Amino acid sequence: MLGIPDPMIWSAYLLCIIFSIVCVIFGILKWNSTDDSINEVEDRQWAEAEDKMEENL
Amino acid sequence: MLILIITVFLYLAVIGYLGYLGYKRTTTTQDYLVAGRKMHPVVMALSYGSTFISTSAIVGFGGAAALFGMGVLWLTALNVAVGIFIAFVVFGGRTRRLGHHLNAHTFPELLGKRFDSKFIQIFSGLVIFFGMPLYAGVVLMGAAKFVEAKLAIPYDPALLLYGIIVFLYVVMGGLKGVMYTDAFQGAIMLIGMTILIVFTYGMLGGVTSAHEQLTALAPEAVKVFGPAGHQGWTAMPATGSQFWWILVSTIIMGVGIGVLAQPQLIVRFMTVKSQREIYRAVPVGGVFILMMTGVAFVVGALSNVYFFNNPEYHAISFIAAGKEVDKIIPLYVTQAMPEWFSAIFMVSLLAAAMSTTSSQFHAMGAAIGRDVYEQIFTNVKNPILVSRIGIFITYVVSMLIAWVLPTIFGATMAAIIASGTAIFFGLCASTFLPAYVGALYSKRITRGGVIAGMLSGFCVSAFWLFFIHAKESAALNVCQALFNKPSLAQFLNDAGKWVSYKSGFILWSDVDPLFVALPISIIVTLIISTVTKPYSDDFLKKAGVIQ
Numbered sequence: 001m002l003g004i005p006d007p008m009i010w011s012a013y014l015l016c017i018i019f020s021i022v023c024v025i026f027g028i029l030k031w032n033s034t035d036d037s038i039n040e041v042e043d044r045q046w047a048e049a050e051d052k053m054e055e056n057l
Numbered sequence: 058m059l060i061l062i063i064t065v066f067l068y069l070a071v072i073g074y075l076g077y078l079g080y081k082r083t084t085t086t087q088d089y090l091v092a093g094r095k096m097h098p099v100v101m102a103l104s105y106g107s108t109f110i111s112t113s114a115i116v117g118f119g120g121a122a123a124l125f126g127m128g129v130l131w132l133t134a135l136n137v138a139v140g141i142f143i144a145f146v147v148f149g150g151r152t153r154r155l156g157h158h159l160n161a162h163t164f165p166e167l168l169g170k171r172f173d174s175k176f177i178q179i180f181s182g183l184v185i186f187f188g189m190p191l192y193a194g195v196v197l198m199g200a201a202k203f204v205e206a207k208l209a210i211p212y213d214p215a216l217l218l219y220g221i222i223v224f225l226y227v228v229m230g231g232l233k234g235v236m237y238t239d240a241f242q243g244a245i246m247l248i249g250m251t252i253l254i255v256f257t258y259g260m261l262g263g264v265t266s267a268h269e270q271l272t273a274l275a276p277e278a279v280k281v282f283g284p285a286g287h288q289g290w291t292a293m294p295a296t297g298s299q300f301w302w303i304l305v306s307t308i309i310m311g312v313g314i315g316v317l318a319q320p321q322l323i324v325r326f327m328t329v330k331s332q333r334e335i336y337r338a339v340p341v342g343g344v345f346i347l348m349m350t351g352v353a354f355v356v357g358a359l360s361n362v363y364f365f366n367n368p369e370y371h372a373i374s375f376i377a378a379g380k381e382v383d384k385i386i387p388l389y390v391t392q393a394m395p396e397w398f399s400a401i402f403m404v405s406l407l408a409a410a411m412s413t414t415s416s417q418f419h420a421m422g423a424a425i426g427r428d429v430y431e432q433i434f435t436n437v438k439n440p441i442l443v444s445r446i447g448i449f450i451t452y453v454v455s456m457l458i459a460w461v462l463p464t465i466f467g468a469t470m471a472a473i474i475a476s477g478t479a480i481f482f483g484l485c486a487s488t489f490l491p492a493y494v495g496a497l498y499s500k501r502i503t504r505g506g507v508i509a510g511m512l513s514g515f516c517v518s519a520f521w522l523f524f525i526h527a528k529e530s531a532a533l534n535v536c537q538a539l540f541n542k543p544s545l546a547q548f549l550n551d552a553g554k555w556v557s558y559k560s561g562f563i564l565w566s567d568v569d570p571l572f573v574a575l576p577i578s579i580i581v582t583l584i585i586s587t588v589t590k591p592y593s594d595d596f597l598k599k600a601g602v603i604q
Contacts (some may be wrong), residue, residue: 003549004127006292012130019137023442026146030336043330045221046157050328053427054160 058534061207064400066409068245072226075238075429087370090275098337103243104412104553105325105338106345110246111138111413112406113192114197115353117152118308118447119384122357123374126278126290128483129357133350135313141342144317149326149335150499156327158601163420164320165428165487171496171600172504173592175432180511181489183430185320186421188484189449193417194458198224199383200410200559204472206387207403210464219331223414227448242408247348249405252398253390254352256377257359259391277373290358297562303506303528307479312575313481316573318489321420329385352385358388367392382472383463414455422448450508464531478529479569487514487574499586506586514578521570527557528567 004010060602063569152167161167165185187301200223201216208215242571262265268291275289286298294300316322324588357374364370364377378384390402426444458477466473491510522529524545530542531537542548546565547555557566597603 003265004291005272007295008137009127009130012134013127013355015134016130016137019134019142019349020343023137023142024340026142027340027343028282030333030339033333033336042157046160046162046327049160050162053423054233057403 060397061400061403064404065407066402067381067479070409071241072238080167083254084166095385098334099341100237101334102338102341103247103345105322106241106342106349107239107243107246107412108325108416109136109319109322109413110349110409111196111198112410113204113413113474113478114350115250115406115409116202117195117383117472117478118198118312118350118387119353119357119386120272120384121308121376121472121475123172123360123385124282124382125294125300125308126287126292127355127358128293129308129354130351131305131309132313133347133354135309136316136346136350139313140316141339141346144322145326145335145339145342148323148493148497149318149329150332152323152326153329153332153335153496155601156324161429162327163423164323165424166495167323168489168492169428169432171599172492172502172507173596174504177504177507177511178428178493181320182424182432182510183485184488184515185424186429186447186451188481189320189417189421189424190454190458191477192412192481193421194453194462195474196341196410196413196417197455197457198462198477199474200406201386202383203390203403203406205401206384206391207536213460216456216459218457219407219410222582224452226411227415227418227452238539239412242412243345245443246402246405247345249402250348250352252400253346253356253394256394256398257356257363261359261362265360267359270366274361274365274373274547277361281373281375283589290361297564299557299564299567302564302569303598305485306567306572308475311479311483311486311569311571313574315479315484316485318480318485318493319488320424320485321416323493324420329532333512356389357386360385360393360500363389363393379464383474392434398496418451421451425451452483458486480529483569483571483574484515484518486571487518487578489514490575495582495586498604501591502582502587503586503589503591505589506582506584509585510578510582513581516573517536517574517577518570522571523568526568526570527555530566 001007001010004012004013078541082281118129118132148195153173155161156167158166159170161170163182165178165181166471168181169175196222200219201212204210204215204219205212208355246326258267260263272291275292278287278289280298281287286294286296286300294304326335329338358539360374364372365376366376370377374385374389375382392397394402422444425447426441430443430447462473463476466476488511490506492502495507523533524530524540527544527547528546536545537543541554542559544566546558550556559565592600594603
């Protein structure tokens with residue numbers, strides 16, 4: 001298949017493409033899944049601490 | 058040359074502008090901290106992808122594909138299935154929730170807080186601080202190898218040139234982790250690799266024709282690498298042969314699984330706003346990884362056809378590049394591609410190296426400052442200085458590693474960049490993976506179990522590298538000094554050559570450390586966890602493991 005005789009190679013070739021297509025389909029199906037954002041207080045606390053760490057670096 | 062200078066200059070100007078924009082936004086509004094993270098999923102995915110994929114994947118593993126053939130594509134399949142799908146869909150959301158709940162900002166901190174152990178945090182920080190310079194070093198090396206080929210200058214000044222550019226980028230704010238800059242770099246890489254695959258297949262008469270020509274070259278591969286198990290570039294190496302073990306245990310499994318426990322990638326999930334954003338990033342991530350690694354590996358393998366058909370070389374890639382695997386992709390791009398493309402490709406590599414190294418130095422600086430220094434000395438006087446000195450030290454060590462690796466391993470190890478990356482990925486998987494999975498999914502994994510698992514994974518990996526896995530142990534010379542042989546798993550045969558002990562199809566001195574260290578680490582974590590006291594429900598509730 002595709003000029004490749006060894007099934008272990010052409011299957012890897014096809015699997016790479018198939019897995020990528022699965023990723024695309026998954027993303028489209030889940031595009032509008034529930035938005036489980038973290039609560040605003042926790043999120044703000046985390047973001048502020050993260051910013052402080054970034055400053056230190 | 059003029060095209061090259063203009064392209065590089067334009068690229069650096071855009072990076073500088075994006076960096077300035079990010080800087081301006083962070084300083085003008087407080088709300089940016091939260092609002093700014095409502096990143097477009099495409100930006101998040103490209104940023105993750107450009108951090109994941111470096112010059113190591115393109116130059117190092119592309120070169121490995123020129124040597125081992127298209128079997129390396131199994132790594133691409135794993136990269137997409139494990140590195141993107143499982144990492145994003147299975148681990149991503151939980152990591153984000155746990156990280157926020159525990160107010161953790163680095164991977165060691167996540168583990169340390171989850172298991173309520175300073176030791177876990179400090180030890181993880183030290184593993185990153187001392188282990189990651191190897192990975193950063195080979196990333197720098199991959200970029201320098203291309204500069205060497207493109208500008209036709211020796212390796213050392215090429216490395217210095219690239220090193221200085223990366224250093225300036227890091228110092229001038231690359232560490233801020235501006236996602237837009239990463240995403241821009243990801244987009245450049247995507248364009249570069251798309252042109253590369255289209256040109257390569259086009260030049261060789263289409264997909265099937267190109268593969269057929271590569272298949273027809275099999276006798277050339279067997280002539281050179283036959284004794285090691287090579288059966289052609291469109292076939293897997295003979296099962297149980299030396300090439301098979303390197304390809305399967307080190308290149309495919311080591312890196313394919315190791316990606317799950319990469320500290321600089323795990324922290325990316327914490328910066329995302331919600332699970333939905335992670336889901337939305339999956340398609341871009343999957344296609345991006347396919348276009349990076351898949352293209353590099355296919356082009357690497359097909360470079361054999363180009364060099365063999367080129368009367369100037371009339372040899373397989375390995376021979377054409379002077380037996381330097383890491384030089385194959387740079388040589389192919391500069392010789393086979395149009396002049397204007399090699400300028401774009403060089404910028405793509407610059408982008409790949411910059412986005413990865415900046416996150417590596419970020420991880421190493423945070424490891425030594427936040428995870429080690431601040432944990433050991435409770436009365437912290439100057440954490441900023443410690444992190445900065447830490448980053449400077451790791452930068453110097455990474456440059457030294459990139460400088461000495463070709464000399465130390467030049468004769469013994471064919472694919473230096475790929476091997477260096479695989480060592481670090483394997484070390485991370487063996488040390489961190491059971492703890493990470495336990496942190497996210499288990500109520501029963503205990504502090505004792507995690508500490509024992511991490512120590513055993515780390516120690517077995519180190520022992521295997523120094524005393525068993527011949528590729529490293531022979532070059533490191535410790536085994537030679539202590540036991541007078543390059544590897545404990547080898548003996549001197551009648552022809553006076555060191556060969557591996559064999560049990561069935563297992564070639565012991567070629568089995569990757571990951572194959573032994575990860576199972577041991579998992580078993581030790583489980584056993585010690587069952588015999589030690591579990592965490593109380595109160596603690597688990599506080600840690601955010603149970604509601």
